[in-house]
Amino acid sequence: xxxxxxxxxxxxDGVHFFPIRIYYEDTDAAGLIYYANHLKYAERARTxxxxxxxxxxxxxxxxxxxxxxxxxxxxxxxxxxxxxxxLVVETRVTGVGAATLDLAxxxxxxxxxxxxxxxxxxxxxxSGRPQRLPPALRAALDxxxxxxxxxxxxGSNSSGVTSQHAR
Amino acid sequence: xxxxxxxxxxxxDGVHFFPIRIYYEDTDAAGLIYYANHLKYAERARTxxxxxxxxxxxxxxxxxxxxxxxxxxxxxxxxxxxxxxxLVVETRVTGVGAATLDLAxxxxxxxxxxxxxxxxxxxxxxSGRPQRLPPALRAALDxxxxxxxxxxxxGSNSSGVTSQHAR
Amino acid sequence: xxxxxxxxxxxxDGVHFFPIRIYYEDTDAAGLIYYANHLKYAERARTxxxxxxxxxxxxxxxxxxxxxxxxxxxxxxxxxxxxxxxLVVETRVTGVGAATLDLAxxxxxxxxxxxxxxxxxxxxxxSGRPQRLPPALRAALDxxxxxxxxxxxxGSNSSGVTSQHAR
Amino acid sequence: xxxxxxxxxxxxDGVHFFPIRIYYEDTDAAGLIYYANHLKYAERARTxxxxxxxxxxxxxxxxxxxxxxxxxxxxxxxxxxxxxxxLVVETRVTGVGAATLDLAxxxxxxxxxxxxxxxxxxxxxxSGRPQRLPPALRAALDxxxxxxxxxxxxGSNSSGVTSQHAR
Numbered sequence: 001x002x003x004x005x006x007x008x009x010x011x012x013d014g015v016h017f018f019p020i021r022i023y024y025e026d027t028d029a030a031g032l033i034y035y036a037n038h039l040k041y042a043e044r045a046r047t048x049x050x051x052x053x054x055x056x057x058x059x060x061x062x063x064x065x066x067x068x069x070x071x072x073x074x075x076x077x078x079x080x081x082x083x084x085x086x087l088v089v090e091t092r093v094t095g096v097g098a099a100t101l102d103l104a105x106x107x108x109x110x111x112x113x114x115x116x117x118x119x120x121x122x123x124x125x126x127s128g129r130p131q132r133l134p135p136a137l138r139a140a141l142d143x144x145x146x147x148x149x150x151x152x153x154x155g156s157n158s159s160g161v162t163s164q165h166a167r
Numbered sequence: 168x169x170x171x172x173x174x175x176x177x178x179x180d181g182v183h184f185f186p187i188r189i190y191y192e193d194t195d196a197a198g199l200i201y202y203a204n205h206l207k208y209a210e211r212a213r214t215x216x217x218x219x220x221x222x223x224x225x226x227x228x229x230x231x232x233x234x235x236x237x238x239x240x241x242x243x244x245x246x247x248x249x250x251x252x253x254l255v256v257e258t259r260v261t262g263v264g265a266a267t268l269d270l271a272x273x274x275x276x277x278x279x280x281x282x283x284x285x286x287x288x289x290x291x292x293x294s295g296r297p298q299r300l301p302p303a304l305r306a307a308l309d310x311x312x313x314x315x316x317x318x319x320x321x322g323s324n325s326s327g328v329t330s331q332h333a334r
Numbered sequence: 335x336x337x338x339x340x341x342x343x344x345x346x347d348g349v350h351f352f353p354i355r356i357y358y359e360d361t362d363a364a365g366l367i368y369y370a371n372h373l374k375y376a377e378r379a380r381t382x383x384x385x386x387x388x389x390x391x392x393x394x395x396x397x398x399x400x401x402x403x404x405x406x407x408x409x410x411x412x413x414x415x416x417x418x419x420x421l422v423v424e425t426r427v428t429g430v431g432a433a434t435l436d437l438a439x440x441x442x443x444x445x446x447x448x449x450x451x452x453x454x455x456x457x458x459x460x461s462g463r464p465q466r467l468p469p470a471l472r473a474a475l476d477x478x479x480x481x482x483x484x485x486x487x488x489g490s491n492s493s494g495v496t497s498q499h500a501r
Numbered sequence: 502x503x504x505x506x507x508x509x510x511x512x513x514d515g516v517h518f519f520p521i522r523i524y525y526e527d528t529d530a531a532g533l534i535y536y537a538n539h540l541k542y543a544e545r546a547r548t549x550x551x552x553x554x555x556x557x558x559x560x561x562x563x564x565x566x567x568x569x570x571x572x573x574x575x576x577x578x579x580x581x582x583x584x585x586x587x588l589v590v591e592t593r594v595t596g597v598g599a600a601t602l603d604l605a606x607x608x609x610x611x612x613x614x615x616x617x618x619x620x621x622x623x624x625x626x627x628s629g630r631p632q633r634l635p636p637a638l639r640a641a642l643d644x645x646x647x648x649x650x651x652x653x654x655x656g657s658n659s660s661g662v663t664s665q666h667a668r
Contacts, residue, residue, distance in 0.1 A: 069197075070244055
């Protein structure tokens with residue numbers, strides 16, 4: 001299935017699926033993915049979700065001065081992942097505020113949740129002050145969210161933690 | 168003050184202080200520290216806290232097979248930090264379980280909290296299963312925790328968020 | 335064209351083409367790709383070249399103990415590259431020794447050479463000593479090299495440096 | 502000796518010495534330092550050399566628009582380095598042109614050269630065009646270069662390569 005995913009990922013039933021392959025640069029001496037690198041994959045996936053929705057961040061910044069910054073991040077590490085593996089980042093928009101976005105992301109290897117992450121993203125203007133999301137982006141995200149099917153029940157996973165992270 | 172800190176940092180009143188300098192590698196095109204990199208600084212500081220307490224992770228792994236992995240991480244991004252700045256990571260041990268450690272860390276520029284982070288760290292044995300903390304490490308951490316003074320009241324900071332993260 | 339490339343890239347006329355997209359993690363405060371990150375893209379491309387040729391490094395290591403390490407690297411930085419750009423890594427095998435591989439790589443944006451790199455890679459056995467390349471790998475690389483068309487004449491590029499790196 | 506080095510390193514006899522400690526973030530699944538990361542250490546050391554000489558890059562950029570970029574880099578990997586090791590980056594200015602700087606750097610563990618690197622750095626103005634080095638910087642570097650003692654003869658090292666890199 002992963003081989004089928006285009007480079008920007010796809011949106012299916014309101015969920016964005018994005019493929020990641022693990023290289024040496026991603027791993028550490030413990031033989032696993034270094035824990036901070038999962039946040040890179042999550043950011044790549046959010047960038048591609050916006051791209052698929054019609055928004056390129058660099059262009060948005062140049063044309064309107066808007067940038068997105070992470071305000072809060074929570075990461076639950078549940079299973080090990082290693083060199084040469086193929087992972088998928090699943091992203092759901094869980095809330096759209098005036099100047100913020102909430103997203104739930106899972107980095108998965110098949111049915112295994114490797115890391116579950118929750119993010120609050122803020123939209124800032126040129127001055128660095130919070131700025132309302134552009135109406136076109138809000139419309140695109142609302143459509144995206146409306147199509148979203150309920151989260152699968154992941155059942156238990158390797159660490160026995162149920163997915164209380166998904167709001 | 169930062170210039171005074173030794174490379175492994177120091178422990179004062181049960182708090183570990185560790186200096187970080189920001190290089191090009193740490194920044195991104197938005198001109199700020201890339202958000203995942205703060206987790207690297209936090210990990211460097213935890214490593215040095217253990218070193219100051221008498222434990223080298225690589226040696227511990229070779230001699231006993233024990234490794235520490237992050238189970239959970241929450242990061243609250245409160246202020247911007249930029250190239251060439253001098254930051255300090257403050258680390259407090261907030262809980263010592265049978266096979267887990269809880270830590271609260273703040274990355275600061277002077278009195279400004281740039282990022283506040285909470286971690287749960289698990290101790291694993293050679294098999295990858297949870298393993299009790301070595302008694303000598305537990306003793307060192309208990310002593311460390313007992314000496315801890317209450318968290319300063321940070322009051323408000325640049326983002327107006329109160330420090331509810333600090334338990 | 336880049337959109338057409340599969341995730342492991344393709345081999346055409348003895349040259350391996352591999353797509354890269356630039357994310358925030360890749361950039362620095364100067365607004366460009368941080369210079370060391372180009373070596374990550376080059377390594378991803380070499381990994382995928384081996385994969386397309388039928389060799390997965392992690393599997394090779396587990397089954398035979400063989401690993402590949404960089405002995406020498408030369409990088410000529412010729413043009414700037416920025417956030418959200420689509421680049422392609424072109425890789426040519428320029429020499430196959432008993433226990434070494436020489437490769438020439440170019441990271442390109444369309445016709446522009448952003449960075450030109452030359453590598454000598456050594457094959458090591460479990461002991462960390464040089465080890466002969468496996469015959470099957472040598473056969474695959476010889477076939478790959480034989481199919482190679484001469485390097486295009488890049489003519490001049492943005493920095494006016496001619497491509498003297500390409501042997 | 503490393504413990505004695507201040508955070509910005511020191512200049513002795515025209516050579517800048519800068520300490521590096523290896524953390525998990527620096528390593529990869531092969532148990533060694535990931536090869537691109539040595540370029541980060543080299544850049545940190547160049548930044549600190551300039552700082553010790555009285556020049557902060559971010560301040561220079563804001564005040565004059567000048568930035569330094571790597572034009573060429575050659576890296577010779579000679580010995581393995583691992584988690585928790587203490588390394589030192591030695592930097593020599595080997596040439597000062599109108600708008601360029603040449604430097605030779607060695608990343609060492611005691612007497613062992615882990616990686617030897619040569620750099621050509623270009624000075625660019627606000628427009629992105631080459632720009633003459635500021636006279637004050639040139640004066641500082643000339644003084645630095647004049648004090649330089651001849652390179653030690655490293656003799657042989659772990660890979661048996663003589664130090665032909667050092668000009």
